[in-house]
Amino acid sequence: MDILQKIIAQKEKEVADKQSLYPEKLLEKSTYFEGRTISLKRYITREDKSGIIAEFKRQSPSKGVINAHAKVERTTIGYMQAGASALSVLTDKEFFGGSNEDLSTARKFNFCPVLRKDFIIDEYQIVEAKSIGADAILLIAAALEPKRLKELAAFAKSFGLEVLMEVHNEAELENNLNEHLDVVGVNNRNLKTFETTIETSKALVDKIPNEFVKISESGISDPETIIDLKACGFQGFLIGETFMKSSRPERAAAEFIEKIEKQKLEIG
Numbered sequence: 616m617d618i619l620q621k622i623i624a625q626k627e628k629e630v631a632d633k634q635s636l637y638p639e640k641l642l643e644k645s646t647y648f649e650g651r652t653i654s655l656k657r658y659i660t661r662e663d664k665s666g667i668i669a670e671f672k673r674q675s676p677s678k679g680v681i682n683a684h685a686k687v688e689r690t691t692i693g694y695m696q697a698g699a700s701a702l703s704v705l706t707d708k709e710f711f712g713g714s715n716e717d718l719s720t721a722r723k724f725n726f727c728p729v730l731r732k733d734f735i736i737d738e739y740q741i742v743e744a745k746s747i748g749a750d751a752i753l754l755i756a757a758a759l760e761p762k763r764l765k766e767l768a769a770f771a772k773s774f775g776l777e778v779l780m781e782v783h784n785e786a787e788l789e790n791n792l793n794e795h796l797d798v799v800g801v802n803n804r805n806l807k808t809f810e811t812t813i814e815t816s817k818a819l820v821d822k823i824p825n826e827f828v829k830i831s832e833s834g835i836s837d838p839e840t841i842i843d844l845k846a847c848g849f850q851g852f853l854i855g856e857t858f859m860k861s862s863r864p865e866r867a868a869a870e871f872i873e874k875i876e877k878q879k880l881e882i883g
C-alpha cells in the first residue's frame with residue numbers, strides 16, 4: 616500500500632464517523648453556507664499578484680514535523696501581505712496535523728481564495744468544505760476513478776466551489792479532463808518515493824488545455840524555478856515547505872516574492 620492508499624483508507628473511516636456525528640443538514644446551517652466564494656482561478660491570474668498559492672502545512676508524511684509553532688492567523692495574513700495570490704490550508708489531521716479550524720481561521724482573517732487541501736472522496740467533504748469557508752477544493756486524480764472525479768467536481772461547482780484537479784502524469788491528465796474543472800495542477804512529488812522534480816511539470820504543461828489555469832505543485836524552493844516554470848506556461852505555483860520550514864513562514868514568503876519581483880525587473 617502506498618501512502619495515498621493508506622490515507623484514502625483512513626478517509627473512508629473518517630467520513631463515515633463524521634457523517635453520523637454531524638450530518639450534512641447540520642453543516643448547511645453554517646453562515647458560510649450561503650456566502651459567495653472568491654475565485655481561485657481569477658486570483659491566480661491577477662496581474663498584481665505573484666501567482667503563488669501559499670500553503671499552511673504543519674507536517675507531512677514525507678517530512679514529519681515541518682513547523683510545530685506557526686500560528687494560522689499571523690502566517691496567512693503575512694502570506695497575503697507578502698503578495699501571495701491565494702491560500703492553501705491542510706485540513707487533514709492524521710497525516711498533516713491540520714484541521715477544519717485552521718481553514719476557518721484563515722478564512723476569517725483574509726479576503727482571498729482559500730483552497731481546502733485534503734483527500735476528497737465523498738460529497739460529504741465538499742459540503743463540509745463549503746461550511747468551513749473554503750472557496751476551492753482539491754481532487755486528486757490518483758485517488759479517484761475518472762467518473763467519480765467528474766461527479767465530485769460537478770457537485771462542488773453546484774455550491775460555487777472551484778475545483779483544482781491534481782495529476783502526476785499524462786494518463787491521469789488525459790483520463791480526467793472535464794468541463795467542471797477550473798485549475799489543473801501538476802504535482803512534482805512522486806507519491807511512492809516522495810521525491811520531487813520540476814521536470815514532471817515541464818513534461819505536462821503543454822498537454823493541459825489553455826481553458827484551465829495551470830499550476831505547478833510541490834518542491835519549489837527557489838525564485839529561479841518560478842521564472843523557469845512561468846516561461847514554460849505555468850500561471851500558478853503551490854508552495855508549502857519552503858515557507859513553513861522557516862520559524863517565520865510569512866517572512867520567508869516575503870523574501871521569496873521580493874526576489875521574484877527583482878528578477879522580473881532584471882529580465883524586463
Ligand SMILES: O=P(O)(O)OC[C@@H](O)[C@@H](O)c1c[nH]c2ccccc12
Pocket residue numbers: 670672732733781802832833834835853854855856857
Ligand atoms: O511543501 P511543498 O513541497 O511546497 O508542496 C506543497 C503542496 O504541493 C503539497 O503539500 C501537496 C500537493 N498535493 C497535495 C495533496 C495532499 C496534501 C498535500 C499536497
